[in-house]
Amino acid sequence: MPFIPHTEDDVAAMLATIGVDRIDDLFDEIPPELRAKDLDGVPAGVSEMDISRVMQARAREDGQPLCFIGAGAYEHHIPAAVWQITTRGEFYSAYTPYQAEASQGTLQVLYEFQSMMTALTGLDVSNASLYDGASALAEAVLMAVRANRKVKSPRVLLPRNLHPAYRRTVRSIVRHQGIELVEVPFDRAGGHTTVEQLEAAAGGEFAALVIPQPNFFGVLEEVDELTDWAHARNALVIGVVNPVALALLSPPGDWGTAGADIACGEGQPLGMPLASGGPYLGFLCCKHAFVRQLPGRIAGKTLDADGQEGFTLTLQAREQHIRRSKATSNICTNQGLLVTAATIHMALLGAEGLERVAAACHANSRKLSDRLCEIPGVEPLFDRPVFHERALRLPAPTADVLRSLAAHNILGGFDLGPDYPELEPALLVCATEVRTDDDLDAYHDKLARVIATRTQARCPVEPKF
Amino acid sequence: MPFIPHTEDDVAAMLATIGVDRIDDLFDEIPPELRAKDLDGVPAGVSEMDISRVMQARAREDGQPLCFIGAGAYEHHIPAAVWQITTRGEFYSAYTPYQAEASQGTLQVLYEFQSMMTALTGLDVSNASLYDGASALAEAVLMAVRANRKVKSPRVLLPRNLHPAYRRTVRSIVRHQGIELVEVPFDRAGGHTTVEQLEAAAGGEFAALVIPQPNFFGVLEEVDELTDWAHARNALVIGVVNPVALALLSPPGDWGTAGADIACGEGQPLGMPLASGGPYLGFLCCKHAFVRQLPGRIAGKTLDADGQEGFTLTLQAREQHIRRSKATSNICTNQGLLVTAATIHMALLGAEGLERVAAACHANSRKLSDRLCEIPGVEPLFDRPVFHERALRLPAPTADVLRSLAAHNILGGFDLGPDYPELEPALLVCATEVRTDDDLDAYHDKLARVIATRTQARCPVEPKF
Amino acid sequence: RPGRRATAQAPLQAPIPESTQAPGARSDADGLPAALRRKRRAALPEVSELQAVRHYTRLSQKNFSIDTHFYPLGSCTMKYNPRACNSLASLPGFLARHPAAPESHSQGIMACLFELQEMLKAVTGMHGVSLAPAAGAQGELAGVMMIRAYHDARGDTDRREILVPDAAHGTNPASAIMAGFDVREIPTGADGDVDIDALRRAVGPQTAGIMLTNPSTVGVFDRNIQAIAHTVHDAGGLLYYDGANLNAILGKVRPGDMGFDVIHMNLHKTFSTPHGGGGPGAGPVGVSKRLEPYLPVPLVVRDGDEYHWQAEGDRPDSIGRLTAFGGNMGILLRAYIYARMLGAEGMRRVADYSALNANYLMARLRTAGFQLAYPERRASHEFIVTLKHEAKNFGVNTMDFAKRLLDYGYHAPTTYFPLLVPECLLIEPTETEDKESLDGFVDAMTTIRAEAEQQPQLLKEAPHRLPVRRLDDVRAARHLDLAWRPAESG
Amino acid sequence: RPGRRATAQAPLQAPIPESTQAPGARSDADGLPAALRRKRRAALPEVSELQAVRHYTRLSQKNFSIDTHFYPLGSCTMKYNPRACNSLASLPGFLARHPAAPESHSQGIMACLFELQEMLKAVTGMHGVSLAPAAGAQGELAGVMMIRAYHDARGDTDRREILVPDAAHGTNPASAIMAGFDVREIPTGADGDVDIDALRRAVGPQTAGIMLTNPSTVGVFDRNIQAIAHTVHDAGGLLYYDGANLNAILGKVRPGDMGFDVIHMNLHKTFSTPHGGGGPGAGPVGVSKRLEPYLPVPLVVRDGDEYHWQAEGDRPDSIGRLTAFGGNMGILLRAYIYARMLGAEGMRRVADYSALNANYLMARLRTAGFQLAYPERRASHEFIVTLKHEAKNFGVNTMDFAKRLLDYGYHAPTTYFPLLVPECLLIEPTETEDKESLDGFVDAMTTIRAEAEQQPQLLKEAPHRLPVRRLDDVRAARHLDLAWRPAESG
Structure with a gap:
């Protein structure tokens, strides 16, 4: 029996101890009419060998196309040590470290993760992860509204150049909390958000401003100016940042005069494979003043009975298992295993390693967009500095172009049209450090051919039939 | 610097402690004219990411053809747990357990392995592995000649239906020990070795008889009869066995009246991937009487200073690091990590699991050979019972047939021609439990087509040019 | 203890392990305005690969875990996490797939997700399943949000109260609050079952629903479940099933048959995906027919031989998206593999x-x-x-x-x-x-x-x-x- | 201690974990004569998957290892085993390849092996390299067998004595004996160098060669190595280099330049393949031009863009085959990956x-x-x-x-x-x-x-x-x- 260790003798002895005849007797308190008759729809069990065959075929089926999509999830090289250690049974199959003395491994990892994230973001404290970047932003929004004691307004400014899926996620999660999400348009030439646009959109009081850096288009925002503007209006500032980019870019804690108040984002670039979108890792950092509004688990350093240093979960009075309906969030299980991977990944790379990765990605993406813009009709969509990815205008419908490329096993980027119809035909491209010059050439050549075909086809030719 | 942890400050401090100015000064006892100028032929170092790309491309390049080759190396399903545990750092990066107290994990694994191998072979003692099955047989031959006190002859009977690579390996390794290897022909109808043939080949005294079960053709030998025949002549009997087959077949310890004296073989089927031929695992078991002639490491159970049970390497007086030129063998490093994998593999399967694997392989190979023998001109080469693989006669040159199949990504079996020209055209096929009915069908259909083409092509047609 | 924080304490000028270097990368990241650049290097650990490997290997050994210890942790279902689930979900083809890859390059994983949806429906007796929630608590939130969406869609907007037994998991009231409900506690009787009289007194036109675990957190199967269901349904409320204890009745009793309208499942409990020292989990939700329009996106549907995603545009009444990329896919794959190995018989x-x-x-x-x-x-x-x-x-x-x-x-x-x-x-x-x-x-x-x-x-x-x-x-x-x-x- | 031998002590009638069952397999293995079948089931452990995982995970924790401890074990070169070598050598394409697969389906791995041969030649200064020996001791055996083959081929069959310093590894004399030589010990001087006068007295027409480690096992580089080489060569003997200590001079001094005729390398020392609790190792041998015909098979050669195997038939003077399938390929791949990551500079x-x-x-x-x-x-x-x-x-x-x-x-x-x-x-x-x-x-x-x-x-x-x-x-x-x-x- 798969995963059941009992021998027949064991079962007999155990039933005798309990004082019943058959295992099924143990369910005698369940009204008989409720007992499940059959489980049509659940196939018969298969062996490990058989399911291996199925999964290998399916993994192969999806192939490994040449991918130039970024848009919030990035393919980076992950040192082999990261997952070989992360999947050790002691990390993989451990529970949440509520019994601190039996969980010092996990707890120290959490503490190190928090240390590294505060170092990267330049803020004071970090929690030990949330589900992903988008849900972390939702928690950041809720937290900011709770934490802002100067402004009672439940309005939060959310720029339109923030990742569309993040905007949708925030909307789903906060919709019943009486929060008003105000969309701020972006500058059509630069792709960034200006103070003028913010002024216009804000209208009156608001609790918080969200600043993505870089924004969804890869465009860099003038974070210092925006931060000071919001702080002048007693609003809190929430930075949404890419942790790899932070190796080179100014950390939220340094934005403007006082620094952003909260930073959150997607930890996937820190050692998580793309894996179809998850499990990833949301992070959330803030200034010390807001630590009691921070949702999620937090590890702290303390002493044991012998005065020796050790680690434990702390500030649990914020959490649902203690505070129940008064908790800062309902979150409970988070992304512990990914925290472990991210921590090991950062330890292996160090600050300089992360800088090199960031610089390599940036250089590669610039090279890619320069190459592609050699193709007639392809040009940058925005004129402001970008980091790590770039939005391009295409001379043909994006969906068609991407479909043609996909047929050649190239995933050419993220189609901006569905989320930004005003920009159509537009494409967001990205080339991380794992893409080679050959890869870039292959993309360039294929795109040039596809566009040549497409633009010719646009010429008014009468169908022959 | 890859794998070097030193900071510049560290290096400076260390050099100061030593009292030299530069690292290169540490090589000042080496005659300057000997210092290497350059290392042409060693390319510049590459990053982990770059070598990953190279290796992934090369691994892909070799594809994963549908494989029907057995011939001493068998593709079995390996439970995922086996290698996930085996590659844990504590097993993977540990040294030979000379410091027993710091190596109880490895030592207990060795002891368990020895226990499992004695259980499988039905013999008293096992060592903790040799390099592979063929070199294990070489050591078994040397050992038998040393151990046989009744017969002084250095002659050992080696049947021709023993794996050709084993015969070659034994010859290479024992050639300078004054041992005469006597080849025993096999029965052309049955593929097995008969007592009559042994009598004829033996001529006079001999120290040992080697009995492969099953033999290279998959044919089952009459092991009881052969064992008793050899024992009656005061020779020792060495069984060469497949450990998976032993789940169903009579163990060497039960052969004949007194049982074989030594058993050895290839442990690869116990959880080792095919991996181009290694690392595999040679095993060597014997009766208790010969334990001091056994080469290689042996773990034993003992007590510690508190009277608690523990494990240690024992009988080291046989080994080279103690006995130097008087050792039972020069072997020192063996295949520890593979022992770990094999032990976990056997623990996960248990005796019944191994039986099922053996039975499934056997059934699958029978099904395959039955299917293939539906093709005109394809027929069994021998009429005796087989296990696990079967030799077939083909109606066309084997090498040509295999080449055509390989072009369709099917590896059709092992060509018997080069080693047994007398059998040409002949093919040894195998289908383990991992091959599906679809796989068998695919092979059958392709082979039928290849043979149809080949046999037609035999008709004397003039070339057209 | 030697080694602690050795990682972050190493000197910053230490060289980076080249194995992780991106060669050709220059630290002068062109085109980045100086004002937007980082001024001080972050204080991350600077260690060699061996130091890191040794540090984290030794840290791991300080943990208890299923792979090393018996873990009789009530309500957490700490059972064996099959190693095959880990290795097969980690096949390169699955790890490499970008979440925005087109459906043409996603049929393999979508087949797994679709079949998982179907198996979860079958074993819970629910009409529809969404795999989107990233953990049990997010599944709870999605569940109560669907209850709210249901009442709101019917114009039944005064139903603002969720009933929760006093024995419930803390996430229940916390999730209800996040969905904008008020919470009223229902006492547990001396026999461990919900106090049905108290429940009868509590229900009314303000009742949006009740959140229940059955078997409950006191470890017994509530024998009055049918009466509870009738009481709540008769009052116009819906029944929410907290799947934390599903392991107890998997394949024996189905929440749908007990009368539940919505359910979340903790795949890291019942379906043996790893707890990972505190996640990642996965908290799929199942619903009865009337709640199906509100399921969170994305969903996988099958059309002939092809699988398609359904997102916001395809499901206008959906409560929406809960994470950027649709959930903890790697965990869902592990659960799928586990469910396939168990089969119907194994689930029972x-x-x-x-x-x-x-x-x-x-x-x-x-x-x-x-x-x-x-x-x-x-x-x-x-x-x-x-x-x-x-x-x-x-x-x-x-x-x-x-x-x-x-x-x-x-x-x-x-x-x-x-x-x-x-x-x-x-x-x-x-x-x-x-x-x-x-x-x-x-x-x-x-x-x-x-x-x-x-x-x-x-x-x-x-x-x-x-x-x-x-x-x-x-x-x-x-x-x-x-x-x-x-x-x-x- | 609880758990010890729990594996084998479990009752035999325990069910087998189905995860490892071969479905469709019947235990009535048709066609097997009863007389040849096993009568009693082997006493193997009968445990569940969790029991096995827990048992071996806990056992592993009782080990010291490089990944957990400093291991200053002289002569064993216990250095970091890069994890990348393990994962890349374990790519499915490499693991799945049958040793008898045709060259058409082996070019990827053969390219790695060929390049490894070339790199090892370059860094040791030898003329030819065979990767066949499965460990250092087998490399030694191959080395001395080549010395013997060389003398025998020249009809110089009285050279039956191998000189070995008293400080040498035990494998040296043991290997020499296995190759049919007699062994004579040479003392070490008070300064740690070989006693060159004793050596001069020892050489003669019976001298087949000398086996040396340099730096020697006393941890010093023998300053008289050139004099030793001349002494032995002048006497008609050959020089064997025990590569156990190659780590000390990798890329700085090449055994070929010191005058050695044959060398073995321990890849699990110098090239950081895992020690694995006692293997697998790999012991490639390198030779000067005159010994090249005798290298053990198989070898990989390149012809244009294609790689080919050379086996017994292609190399009639070879000392032959040392394992059935040509060596510890997976270990050779690990060494190849390590060598590529180091490069020339990294080796120095x-x-x-x-x-x-x-x-x-x-x-x-x-x-x-x-x-x-x-x-x-x-x-x-x-x-x-x-x-x-x-x-x-x-x-x-x-x-x-x-x-x-x-x-x-x-x-x-x-x-x-x-x-x-x-x-x-x-x-x-x-x-x-x-x-x-x-x-x-x-x-x-x-x-x-x-x-x-x-x-x-x-x-x-x-x-x-x-x-x-x-x-x-x-x-x-x-x-x-x-x-x-x-x-x-x-």
Whole structure:
């Protein structure tokens, strides 16, 4: 029996101890009419060998196309040590470290993760992860509204150049909390958000401003100016940042005069494979003043009975298992295993390693967009500095172009049209450090051919039939 | 610097402690004219990411053809747990357990392995592995000649239906020990070795008889009869066995009246991937009487200073690091990590699991050979019972047939021609439990087509040019 | 202890392991305006690969885990996480797929997700399933949001109250609040079942629904579930099933058949995906037909031989998206593999053997003299021991017991939950433990009680054999030290 | 200790984990004659997957290893085994390849093997390399067999003696004997170099060759190596280089340039493939031009863009085949990956930093008052401390010191080897350890010496903090218990 260790003798002895005849007797308190008759729809069990065959075929089926999509999830090289250690049974199959003395491994990892994230973001404290970047932003929004004691307004400014899926996620999660999400348009030439646009959109009081850096288009925002503007209006500032980019870019804690108040984002670039979108890792950092509004688990350093240093979960009075309906969030299980991977990944790379990765990605993406813009009709969509990815205008419908490329096993980027119809035909491209010059050439050549075909086809030719 | 942890400050401090100015000064006892100028032929170092790309491309390049080759190396399903545990750092990066107290994990694994191998072979003692099955047989031959006190002859009977690579390996390794290897022909109808043939080949005294079960053709030998025949002549009997087959077949310890004296073989089927031929695992078991002639490491159970049970390497007086030129063998490093994998593999399967694997392989190979023998001109080469693989006669040159199949990504079996020209055209096929009915069908259909083409092509047609 | 924080304490000027270098990368990242660039390098660890490997390998050894210890942690279902699920979900083709890859390059994984949706429907008796929620708590939130969306869509907007038994998981009320509901507690009766009279008094036109675990957190199957369902439904409310305890009845009783309208499942419990030291989980939700329009996106649908995503545009009434990229896909794959290996028969066996283990352990502990919270009831997959006598007679509390268990190599059961039982140990052995483990646990419990009587200090100062002695939680909260900082800055 | 042999003690009627079942398999294996079938089921463990995983995970934790401990084991080069080598050598395409797959389906791995051959040639200065030997000792055997083949081919069949320094590894004489040679020992001089006068007296028409390690096992580079080479060559003998200590001079001095005719390399030492608790290793051999015909098979050769195998048929003078399938391919792949990551510069760095670490540790231990065996010499990558004073003054021996080191979390250095130094500790830190590790080791040694003086019993009874106390080796050899047996059979 798969995963059941009992021998027949064991079962007999155990039933005798309990004082019943058959295992099924143990369910005698369940009204008989409720007992499940059959489980049509659940196939018969298969062996490990058989399911291996199925999964290998399916993994192969999806192939490994040449991918130039970024848009919030990035393919980076992950040192082999990261997952070989992360999947050790002691990390993989451990529970949440509520019994601190039996969980010092996990707890120290959490503490190190928090240390590294505060170092990267330049803020004071970090929690030990949330589900992903988008849900972390939702928690950041809720937290900011709770934490802002100067402004009672439940309005939060959310720029339109923030990742569309993040905007949708925030909307789903906060919709019943009486929060008003105000969309701020972006500058059509630069792709960034200006103070003028913010002024216009804000209208009156608001609790918080969200600043993505870089924004969804890869465009860099003038974070210092925006931060000071919001702080002048007693609003809190929430930075949404890419942790790899932070190796080179100014950390939220340094934005403007006082620094952003909260930073959150997607930890996937820190050692998580793309894996179809998850499990990833949301992070959330803030200034010390807001630590009691921070949702999620937090590890702290303390002493044991012998005065020796050790680690434990702390500030649990914020959490649902203690505070129940008064908790800062309902979150409970988070992304512990990914925290472990991210921590090991950062330890292996160090600050300089992360800088090199960031610089390599940036250089590669610039090279890619320069190459592609050699193709007639392809040009940058925005004129402001970008980091790590770039939005391009295409001379043909994006969906068609991407479909043609996909047929050649190239995933050419993220189609901006569905989320930004005003920009159509537009494409967001990205080339991380794992893409080679050959890869870039292959993309360039294929795109040039596809566009040549497409633009010719646009010429008014009468169908022959 | 890859794998070097030193900071510049560290290096400076260390050099100061030593009292030299530069690292290169540490090589000042080496005659300057000997210092290497350059290392042409060693390319510049590459990053982990770059070598990953190279290796992934090369691994892909070799594809994963549908494989029907057995011939001493068998593709079995390996439970995922086996290698996930085996590659844990504590097993993977540990040294030979000379410091027993710091190596109880490895030592207990060795002891368990020895226990499992004695259980499988039905013999008293096992060592903790040799390099592979063929070199294990070489050591078994040397050992038998040393151990046989009744017969002084250095002659050992080696049947021709023993794996050709084993015969070659034994010859290479024992050639300078004054041992005469006597080849025993096999029965052309049955593929097995008969007592009559042994009598004829033996001529006079001999120290040992080697009995492969099953033999290279998959044919089952009459092991009881052969064992008793050899024992009656005061020779020792060495069984060469497949450990998976032993789940169903009579163990060497039960052969004949007194049982074989030594058993050895290839442990690869116990959880080792095919991996181009290694690392595999040679095993060597014997009766208790010969334990001091056994080469290689042996773990034993003992007590510690508190009277608690523990494990240690024992009988080291046989080994080279103690006995130097008087050792039972020069072997020192063996295949520890593979022992770990094999032990976990056997623990996960248990005796019944191994039986099922053996039975499934056997059934699958029978099904395959039955299917293939539906093709005109394809027929069994021998009429005796087989296990696990079967030799077939083909109606066309084997090498040509295999080449055509390989072009369709099917590896059709092992060509018997080069080693047994007398059998040409002949093919040894195998289908383990991992091959599906679809796989068998695919092979059958392709082979039928290849043979149809080949046999037609035999008709004397003039070339057209 | 040597090695601690060795990582971050190493000098910053240490060279980076080249194995992780991106060659050709220049640190002068062209085109980045100076004003937007980082001024000081982040204080990350600077260590060699061996130092990192050794540090984290040794850290891992300080953990208890399923792979090393028996973990009878009630309500958490700490059972064996099959290694095959890990390796097969980690096949390169699955790891490499970008979440925005087109459907043409996603049919393999979509087939797995679709089949998982179907299997979860079948085993829970629900009409529709969404795999989107990233964990149980997010599944709960999605569930109550669907209840809200349902009432709102019918214009039934005064239903603003969610009923929650006092024994419920803390996430239940917390999730209800996040969905904008008020929470009213319903007491548990002396027999462990919900106080049905109190429930009848509580329902009304303000009732949006009730959140229930069945078997409940006190480890018994609520025999009045049908009456509860009628009561709530008759009042116009919906029934929410907290799937935390689904392991107890998997394949034996289906929440849909009990009358539940919406359910979340904890795949890291019932479907054995790893707990990972606190996640990632996955919290799929299942719904009855009337709630189907509100399921969170994305969903996978099948059209002939092809699979398609359904997102916001395809499902206008959906409560929406809960994470950017649709959920913890790698965890869903693990659950899929596990479910396929179990099959229908294996799922039933989960319930059978988790009930067998729980009832056996309960019987043995009772015989050994421990007091059960609900001695007249069958255990589901878990049960409660109350140490109130031990606390009173020996002056040791449940936490002391728990810490002493660690010394004997057993992870402590869940302590002080549910809150309504004093000095409570909630014990869940799961179906993957063998009789020897359970017997060993009984022995340890018995020994510890003898110690409590004879040398209570031994318990109060426990643990003694772990990498650290008992940790000072109060100090941790008072003198917050939540991150290491380089010496110069603090 | 609970859990020990739990595996094999479980009842035989226990069900097999179905995850490993071969479905469709019937135990009535058709066509197998009853007389040839097994009568009794083998007494293998019968456990569930969780029991096995837990058992072996916990066992692993009882080991010291590079990934958890500093391992200054002289002559063993216990350095970091890069994880990338493991994962890349384990790519499915490499693992799935059958050893008898045709060359058309083997070009990827053959490219790796060919390039490894070429890199090993370049870094050793040899003319030809065969990767076939499965470990260092097999490489030695292959090496001396080639020496024999060379003399035999020239009809020089009286050369039956191999010279071996008294400091040599035990495998040297053992291998020479297996190749049918006689062994004559050459003493080591007081300065650690080979006694060149003794050597001159020893050579003659019977001399087949000499087996040398340089740097030698006493941790110094033999300054007379050129004189030794001339002496042996002039006498008609060949020079064999034992590559065990190659790490010390990798890329700095090449054995070929020193005059060696044949060399083996231990890839699990110098090229960082895992020691694996005692293998698998790999022991490629390199040869000068005159020995090339005798290299063991198989070899990989390149012809244009294609790679081909050379086996017995292609190389009639080869000493032949040493394993059935040509060697430890997976280990060769790991070494290839490591060599590519190092590159030429990285190889030189191996020698640089292993020498730096050894000389630093030697300097610090000398300052701390430990006596060096060869105080006037540079350390190569290793050096010897002799504890003869401590033994005399405190009544503790080297083994006591070694066992006490374990208590401090350091694996013991190599003890009592080489045999010519009394109370010998052969210490090799390797280049992958950082200064903190070395300093910690010095502290531990210093502390232990103080303990030896004040409470020698502490050392004699060590270890105290490991899973077991000191084990009784004598008992192990006297009361042989080499395998567990079911109770019924004894």
